[in-house]
Structure formats: C-alpha cells, structure tokens
Amino acid sequence: MTRSFLVLIPWRRVALITAVSAAALAVLPRFVDAYALHVLTISLYYTILAASWNLLAGFTGQFSLAQQTFATIGAYTSGLLVYHFGTPIPLSMASGVVLAAALGWALGRMVLRMRAIYLAIATWAFAETVHVLLTAGFNWTRGELGLNVPPLYGHLDPRPYFYTFLGLAALCLAGMYAFVRSPYGTFMRAIRDDELRAESLGVDTIRVKVLVFTITSAIAGLAGAFYAHYVAVLSPQMADFNEMAKLVVMVVVGGLGSFAGPIVAAAPLQWLTTWLQKWGEWDMVVYALVVIVLMRAYPGGLTALFRTLVRAGGRGTPGGAGRQIRS
DSSP states (O other): OHHHHHHHSOHHHHHHHHHHHHHHHHTGGGTSOHHHHHHHHHHHHHHHHHHHHHHHHTTTOOOOSOHHHHHHHHHHHHHHHHHHHOOOHHHHHHHHHHHHHHHHHHHHHHHTTSOHHHHHHHHHHHHHHHHHHHHHOHHHHOGGGOEEOOOTTSSOOHHHHHHHHHHHHHHHHHHHHHHHHSHHHHHHHHHHHOHHHHHHTTOOHHHHHHHHHHHHHHHHHHHHHHHHHHHOEEOGGGGSHHHHHHHHHHHHHHOTTOTHHHHHHHHHHHHHHHHHGGGGGGHHHHHHHHHHHHHHHOTTOHHHHHHHHHHHHHHHSHHHHHHHHHO
16 A cells, blocks of 8 residues: 555655755855854754644644644753763764654654644643753753754854755655555545545545654654754743744745645744844834734735736736636
8 A cells, every 4th residue: 555655646746846946045055154054954953844734734733732842842952962961963963853742752642632622732731841841950951041952063164054944855755745645645634624524435544644643753753853963952931822822823924735835934033033132122023023924915925925916917917817718
C-alpha cells in the first residue's frame, strides 16, 4: 500500500518547485546585510513551524495549540544533552527530534478523540505544563536566566545558518507537499470536512490523525533543534503562548488550508514584528490592526488576495476577456 502511495506522488513537480524556490532564495545573501540575513533565517524557522501546523489544522482540521511546544522540546532536549552530558551536537539534535515525535505520538493518542475546543484546551494545557516545567526547573534548565547552547558551526555568522535553514525548509516543505498530494492528503481533507462520514467510508480517522500529529511534532522538533544551535541561548519564553499565537496568525493570514499560505505569510509577518519592536508595547496594537484589516478584506488570506489579483489581470488582457466570454 505504501509503495502504491509513493507512485501517486508527483515527485518531478515537487523537485522542480523546491529547486526553483531554493535557487531564487540562495542568492539573497549577496544583497542583504547580516541583520537582514538573521531576520530571514528566523523567518525560515517560522515558515517550517507554520507550514507544519497548517498540515495539522488547515488540512486535517485538528486545532492543536502545542506546535511551538514541540519545537521547544526539540530545542531544549538538544541543548540540555550538550550542556549537561557533552553529547555531540548531531546526536543531541536527533534525540530532540525523536523525543518530540514520541511525545507527539503519545499526546495524540490521548487527545485526538476530542474535537474542536476540547482538543485546543487539552493541547494548550500540555503546552503550559512544559512552559512551567522549563521555568521552574531552574537547576536543570536554568529557567529565565537562559540555557547556553553551543552554535552549530562554532560561530554566529548568519550566512551558513541561512543556507542551513533554507535547505531544511526546502526539505520539510517538499516532504509535506508530497504528503498532502498523496492519498493520505485525501484522508486528511476528508477528516477535516466531515470526520463521521470519513469513518463511514472506511477511513481509520484516529490512525490518520495520530500519524499527522506525530509527523508535525517531529518537524517542529527538528526546526527547534536547529534553532537552538543558532540562537545559542534558550529561554522558557520559547514555549510562551505568544509564540503559538504567532504561528496561528501566520497560517490564517497566509490562508488556512492552503499549502502556499504559511510560506507566503511567514517571512512578511516576521519582518513586520521585527520592525514594530522599536515601538515598544504599541507593536502588538499595530500588528493586530494590520491582521484585522487584511482578514476583513480577504478572509481567505494572502493566497486569496493573490488569486483575486491574478484573475483580475487575466480579465484585463484580450485573451483573458475572451476566455471569460467563452466560459
């Protein structure tokens, strides 16, 4: 069955889109300074997290509020293993991914029979528990003082980290795109649209939901592990609910349930939040106003806006007008 699923995935299209996108972004370091490159690197980190949460919430309809927590688990697992036991960085990062996936599987088995607000509350409770443990376990995690983590490349020059996160994002997005285009993607959309009907048609909904939850947890843990060895200092604020809210906004502004949505929205919103930091406490007010105006005008997000512009451009050309008349 798995082999037949793999045959149905459009691998050539996946490879082409990934290669073209990565090549276009690879030239950016030639034209931006170190600070801009740092912001772009962090944007790629959030792109991975937002896209993985969209896989769970947008395509499967499971509104979890713990996605950022699994990134935190991956980051802290890797950081703590290096800090306390001197574990080699590659092994510690792999351990972070495995633990994030294992906890995602265990949590999924416990909560994915719940629906709607009950699932959101259960996953939020898990996220807050992790946040409290990281803050209270000062002797082990160093709490709010921050856990010092060695950089992946021994320095903090953003250039190699940008290429690392670019490759990581390309790999994760290509894998998620292939997964969405496979028959599992059909099962996910069926669960999102009508779970009871999907069950009546023979879809093992719990199995599919747990699988997606585990995969997205592992992806978040992977992104978190790389993030830890880039920023070099970890704080429990990484698991704060504001971080999860940022992911939700990125996905909704981009277009919930649209694969391109979080890819399109993550970088601009990260740039916006970075630029608004100079306004102090007013930054969230301006940020909220921008989001409200966009959502009021285009509830489908930036992808809906782009589709509207493309259709308007098509109608503005003679060929487009002819197609409009013939249709």
